Amino acid sequence: MIQLEEIATRLKRAQSAAIFLHMRPDGDTVGSGMALCRALSMRKVRTEVLCESDIPDKFSFLPGTKEIKKRPTFDAEVYICVDVSGTARLGALEQVFLAGAKKKTTVNIDHHVSNTRYAKYNFVLDRASNCENIAELIRLLGVPVRGEIADFLLLGMVTDSGCFSHSDVDGATFRAAAECLDGGANLSAIAFETMRRRSRAGAELYAEVISHLRYLSDGKIVCALVTREMLACRGLDDSVTEGMVDFGLGIDGVEVSVCLLEVKKTQYRISFRSAGRIDVNAVARTFGGGGHILAAGCMLFGELEEIYEKIAYAVWQNEG
Ligand code: 5GP
Ligand code: MN
DSSP states (O other): OOOHHHHHHHHHTOSEEEEEOOSSOOHHHHHHHHHHHHHHHHTTOEEEEEOSSOOOGGGTTSGGGGGOBSSOSSOOSEEEEESOSSGGGGGGGHHHHHHHHTTSEEEEEEOOTTOOOOSSEEEEOOOSOHHHHHHHHHHHTTOOOOHHHHHHHHHHHHHHTTTTTSTTOOHHHHHHHHHHHHTTOOHHHHHIIIIIOOOHHHHHHHHHHHTTOEEEGGGTEEEEEEOHHHHHTTTOOGGGGTTTHHHHTTSTTOSEEEEEEEEETTEEEEEEEEOSSSOHHHHHHTTTOEEOSSEEEEEEESOHHHHHHHHHHHHHHTOO
């Protein structure tokens, strides 16, 4: 594997860079991209951050997120993907990345076990958040972790680690987070804005979803369902569903929690979370998706009952 030192050396002599986030962006991809953008800008590398999707409102308390573009505004010398396990995760920007990849320097900095090593320079280390990888890169670039950079790095660390509660959090996660706090990052604001705060309509949706959970395989699997109608009647968008899948994991007897978000009739975006025994990356992979062992996702097609059956079967096949 390429070391971060080599990537830092290459980036130090770059004139310009475009940083790509994954679609349906989460705190880790936004935090990774914005922190690296600020660090490269401080080193006089002209840099912009790109994401095909709208950036969820819950990140707007960090004003820099408004600079994120849907399409490139200049022809950058280096393309960098952050928290992107495969090019399909770029959504509408996949074609831009692949077209550029032929003649540009491409860099892939990620923490997903399912990463497909699609760039020229690949650094994939399975830490609790990709922001820990970016923090190390920023240190190698010789840029101090202060101000906005500290906030953006902590954003990814807090959100991807479930506020430092997931099983892959280790001492290194806390040391990296401590460096952000020393640099002035606002932990309480980041935790509140991203993990607790919701609109009234969002709270009502949450209550409805949680009161209609569907159990499969004798309660080993629990499924939450969000339909277009449930969102539309409250004027909500898809981003409010993020985190809903976590509720089911706290229920006694549940091994796998699932959230099904209706995209359109007979198409659902699926989120999986595992309590520890079942590898949901393997489950998601059977449907063409992926992610981490304890958190993964994919797209499923068909009638709802058919989808519940597919999920139950795939989980059963992956029971170790
Ligand atoms: P979430 O359920 O929060 O959307 O995603 C959980 C994890 O699985 C994230 O790390 C995300 O990157 C990954 N993931 C979600 N959907 C997909 C997918 O369709 N394909 C792949 N390869 N990974 C996914
Ligand atoms: Mn991540």
